[in-house]
Amino acid sequence: MDKKTVIVAVLGSQLDQGRGDGRWARWRPTVAICQHEDMIVDRLELAVQAEYTELAEIVVDDIRAVSPETEIRVHVLEQEDPWDFEEVYAGFHEWSATMDLDPGRDDVLVSITTGTHVAQICLFLLTESRHLPGRLLQCSPPRKRVPNALGELSIIDLDLSRYDRIASRFVREQEQGLEFLKSGIQTKSDSFNNLIERIEQVAVRSRDPMLLTGPTGAGKSQLARRVYELKIARHQIAGKFVEINCATIRGDAAMSALFGHVSGAFTGAARDRAGLLRAADGGVLFLDEIGELGLDEQAMLLRAIEEKRFLPVGSDNEEASDFQLIAGTNLDLNLAVRCGEFREDLLARINLWTFRLLSLAERREDIEPNVDYELDQFARRTGRRLSFNREARDHFLQFAARRSSTWNGNFRDLNAAIVRMGTLASGGRVGATEVREEITRLRDSWSGGQPVAGDTVAVLATVLSAEEIDELDRFDRSQLADVIRVCQANGSLSAAGRELFSVSRLRKRSSNDADRLRKYLARFGLDWSRVHPAGP
Numbered sequence: 001m002d003k004k005t006v007i008v009a010v011l012g013s014q015l016d017q018g019r020g021d022g023r024w025a026r027w028r029p030t031v032a033i034c035q036h037e038d039m040i041v042d043r044l045e046l047a048v049q050a051e052y053t054e055l056a057e058i059v060v061d062d063i064r065a066v067s068p069e070t071e072i073r074v075h076v077l078e079q080e081d082p083w084d085f086e087e088v089y090a091g092f093h094e095w096s097a098t099m100d101l102d103p104g105r106d107d108v109l110v111s112i113t114t115g116t117h118v119a120q121i122c123l124f125l126l127t128e129s130r131h132l133p134g135r136l137l138q139c140s141p142p143r144k145r146v147p148n149a150l151g152e153l154s155i156i157d158l159d160l161s162r163y164d165r166i167a168s169r170f171v172r173e174q175e176q177g178l179e180f181l182k183s184g185i186q187t188k189s190d191s192f193n194n195l196i197e198r199i200e201q202v203a204v205r206s207r208d209p210m211l212l213t214g215p216t217g218a219g220k221s222q223l224a225r226r227v228y229e230l231k232i233a234r235h236q237i238a239g240k241f242v243e244i245n246c247a248t249i250r251g252d253a254a255m256s257a258l259f260g261h262v263s264g265a266f267t268g269a270a271r272d273r274a275g276l277l278r279a280a281d282g283g284v285l286f287l288d289e290i291g292e293l294g295l296d297e298q299a300m301l302l303r304a305i306e307e308k309r310f311l312p313v314g315s316d317n318e319e320a321s322d323f324q325l326i327a328g329t330n331l332d333l334n335l336a337v338r339c340g341e342f343r344e345d346l347l348a349r350i351n352l353w354t355f356r357l358l359s360l361a362e363r364r365e366d367i368e369p370n371v372d373y374e375l376d377q378f379a380r381r382t383g384r385r386l387s388f389n390r391e392a393r394d395h396f397l398q399f400a401a402r403r404s405s406t407w408n409g410n411f412r413d414l415n416a417a418i419v420r421m422g423t424l425a426s427g428g429r430v431g432a433t434e435v436r437e438e439i440t441r442l443r444d445s446w447s448g449g450q451p452v453a454g455d456t457v458a459v460l461a462t463v464l465s466a467e468e469i470d471e472l473d474r475f476d477r478s479q480l481a482d483v484i485r486v487c488q489a490n491g492s493l494s495a496a497g498r499e500l501f502s503v504s505r506l507r508k509r510s511s512n513d514a515d516r517l518r519k520y521l522a523r524f525g526l527d528w529s530r531v532h533p534a535g536p
Contacts, residue, residue: 005109088118111139260278275312285326417441486500
């Protein structure tokens, strides 16, 4: 079924004027719309200011004369000041709710040719928001002064995805935003790139709280600042970026730091303090390690997020602050809720957009571009150009990509490694010596100098080389690490065997546990002398 053409328009107090027979030689947009032979207008929804009802009668009669098939519905709007945006928008908004407009049935065209500039802006906004479910109609007068000329009609669809050049600009803008959030690093991890793409979409479209989770050193603080800088660049906010690590504040100090205080609120409060929430008004407040906040601070923060108001310590007068919250944590906040250490209602409020940042070990394909980034950062900080020779670079990258390289401190470990090698490198050139020293230093720091219970790779590293560990399947690594722990905790091969095979040996009349263990270790090229420091 063909759709009905419905025009939504405002009577033009000047452009639609015309009296006597001479009016037909004059271009009158609202009448001309209904005269075009290639567009049959089935219905006209016409808004009229109360003082122009006489003009409206003339225009309606003329439209009926030239387009008798057009149904005309006149809406008289009582407006004291047609240039008052709030009054005009409210009136048009109410009018839009009374119109019977069905996008499935009607092709709605909203004319923005007549009416005050304020009226045209309001019609545009209502069309963009889909309160008026249609497209814009722009009428232009005849190019030449020809009697009875109707002018031209142009239809503008606000669905910008329909415009190739505009859509391509949006794509380029998004690509620039993604590159900015990644600090210009050409990351290769699909998981990370998909995550950053989603963060970019949310960052430019929403001011709701964001929660960044992930291990320490994964880059939560840097990403939060990048989100802020992206919003500044897009002119979405104008305030400051305010950051605090919640693990560093407790008790009155936490309350005061966040919400401020008045003079005399507590011992040592000699003068008023505005607090971080006030400082972040109009900007972004980044609360790192939000799980470390006390329950009282959590309750006040929840109210500040929801109502944009809070009470400074010791004050009876509320303060206001409109900030966007970005929170960071390496804790399991759901577990903290179950343990009574984090408020469930606050988690529900900040959990709207939650993004888990990947550890460096989960993004091994991104180690090389991040090494290049750290080299550039070193040069910026020190003014000294830094690079690797080829052999040293290959050696370090191979080490960094191994599964045995745990990168416990994530990108902080990588940054520290580059800084140390760059500081020791002669002539700004990192060689094999610096790389070997750094690999030893990193391995020692990850193991703490000794096997760590539960740290499979660290235990294996006490008896196997990194290359040997990398050749093991995950299943074998876990099983072998447990065997090595037992061997290192017992004084003999037989004692270790009895502990390892304590269940199965009960099912046999005789058993040689030591021989079973010896054969198992031999599968991996090991013997008792290698797995136990005391030897046989």
